[in-house]
Amino acid sequence: MIVMTKESLQILKEQDVILFRNRVKEFATKIGMSLLNQTKLITAASELVRNMLKYANGGVVILEIIGKDRVTGIRLTFTDKGPGIADIRLAMKDGYSTGKSLGLGLPGAKRLVNEFDIKSEVGKGTTVTIIRWKNGI
Amino acid sequence: MKNQSLKFLQKSKKHLLETWMSNQMEDQALREDLMSNDELRNQSDELLTALLKTLNSDNIDNTQSKDFEQVSGILSDISVSRARHGFSPRETAQFVLSLKQALTQTLEKEYTDDPKVLLDSYIAINKLIDSLNIITFETFIKGREEVIIRQTDEMNEISTPVIRVWEGVVALPIIGTLDSMRTQIVMENLLQEIVNTGSTIAILDISGVPAVDSLVAQHLLKTVSATRLMGAECIISGIRPEIAQTIVHLGIDLSHIKTKASLASALKLAFSMLNVEVKRVEKNRQNNG
Numbered sequence: 001m002i003v004m005t006k007e008s009l010q011i012l013k014e015q016d017v018i019l020f021r022n023r024v025k026e027f028a029t030k031i032g033m034s035l036l037n038q039t040k041l042i043t044a045a046s047e048l049v050r051n052m053l054k055y056a057n058g059g060v061v062i063l064e065i066i067g068k069d070r071v072t073g074i075r076l077t078f079t080d081k082g083p084g085i086a087d088i089r090l091a092m093k094d095g096y097s098t099g100k101s102l103g104l105g106l107p108g109a110k111r112l113v114n115e116f117d118i119k120s121e122v123g124k125g126t127t128v129t130i131i132r133w134k135n136g137i
Numbered sequence: 138m139k140n141q142s143l144k145f146l147q148k149s150k151k152h153l154l155e156t157w158m159s160n161q162m163e164d165q166a167l168r169e170d171l172m173s174n175d176e177l178r179n180q181s182d183e184l185l186t187a188l189l190k191t192l193n194s195d196n197i198d199n200t201q202s203k204d205f206e207q208v209s210g211i212l213s214d215i216s217v218s219r220a221r222h223g224f225s226p227r228e229t230a231q232f233v234l235s236l237k238q239a240l241t242q243t244l245e246k247e248y249t250d251d252p253k254v255l256l257d258s259y260i261a262i263n264k265l266i267d268s269l270n271i272i273t274f275e276t277f278i279k280g281r282e283e284v285i286i287r288q289t290d291e292m293n294e295i296s297t298p299v300i301r302v303w304e305g306v307v308a309l310p311i312i313g314t315l316d317s318m319r320t321q322i323v324m325e326n327l328l329q330e331i332v333n334t335g336s337t338i339a340i341l342d343i344s345g346v347p348a349v350d351s352l353v354a355q356h357l358l359k360t361v362s363a364t365r366l367m368g369a370e371c372i373i374s375g376i377r378p379e380i381a382q383t384i385v386h387l388g389i390d391l392s393h394i395k396t397k398a399s400l401a402s403a404l405k406l407a408f409s410m411l412n413v414e415v416k417r418v419e420k421n422r423q424n425n426g
Binding site: 014017018021035036038039043046047094101102104105107108111112 | 348349352354380
């Protein structure tokens with residue numbers, strides 16, 4: 001896998017979400033991603049970034065354009081130093097939320113992207129990595 | 138800084154003002170289009186008078202002290218007003234920095250023979266003007282931020298109009314991202330307008346919402362529930378194909394809500410709910426006549 005473009009963004013307040021989303025859109029347009037896949041990626045990114053703000057008071061996102069076997073895609077890595085998730089299996093279940101929301105953020109985001117990886121350690125923080133390929137289903 | 142050189146500065150106030158003014162006039166960054174020279178002179182005079190009155194050998198090192206309240210007040214007013222008038226940060230900083238030049242030039246002329254006093258006052262003046270400059274900077278940015286906050290408020294206000302499209306039907310086109318604060322405004326406006334117009338149907342158009350994530354959906358659901366509590370029915374329109382697919386993948390259940398692809402079809406649904414029919418009238422009379 002090769003990384004073609006890399007950028008990192010600080011997310012500290014709600015206004016940063018819009019800025020970040022526009023940046024993701026720019027990246028997606030740059031590699032010629034279809035409107036549907038763009039919307040899916042942006043929505044997934046939006047869910048994860050909101051989680052980061054809500055539970056960990058912000059963090060850092062790394063945006064990358066990556067290539068593998070002649071396909072291009074976008075990889076987003078969300079890193080925070082929040083409280084961490086005690087039970088990832090439970091957090092990935094539809095409708096489970098500790099914060100009075102719909103409980104669709106994490107499982108929904110997973111369904112919207114091609115690759116999804118979550119690592120968390122209680123008291124240390126959480127890292128979520130998602131990849132959406134240009135023409136992946 | 139010695140009292141002696143301070144006294145000298147206080148005595149030569151008039152000369153100082155002239156030097157400062159001519160420094161400002163020579164500067165490339167002079168903005169006669171934004172502020173007249175008379176106004177500039179008044180500002181400079183006010184600041185210089187206050188500064189010279191405040192200064193004594195004890196407080197010159199400490200601009201945070203109470204003595205400087207008046208000076209920093211004047212300075213803040215100046216930089217805030219400059220920020221609002223559209224001065225650049227460079228131009229605003231230059232205003233204070235050119236005073237430093239005027240002060241040092243005047244001292245230089247007087248104390249050419251006494252390098253020790255000159256150096257001493259030089260250092261003191263440098264420190265003083267630098268901290269004044271920091272005040273200018275802080276307040277300039279604060280002034281700009283106030284402008285941004287005001288614009289955000291205005292944008293929130295104007296971006297949520299409730300339109301009465303028919304007797305008993307109100308529509309609310311939402312443009313931009315729905316965050317918690319906007320949802321609050323949208324909901325308040327909508328509910329108030331339902332009361333004012335006695336409407337029974339409300340159409341929420343989300344064509345202008347770039348992305349519907351679970352938070353936005355949750356806000357929409359809340360708005361719909363509140364509308365229902367008021368005895369009105371809510372239709373969500375403007376759901377684009379890619380948004381529809383994304384909502385399904387996210388797993389959001391909107392099946393108990395009436396949704397339509399366009400505002401036109403939502404209006405049609407509203408008409409049928411109100412038992413109103415829109416017909417094309419044949420213009421027979423014109424042909425006959």
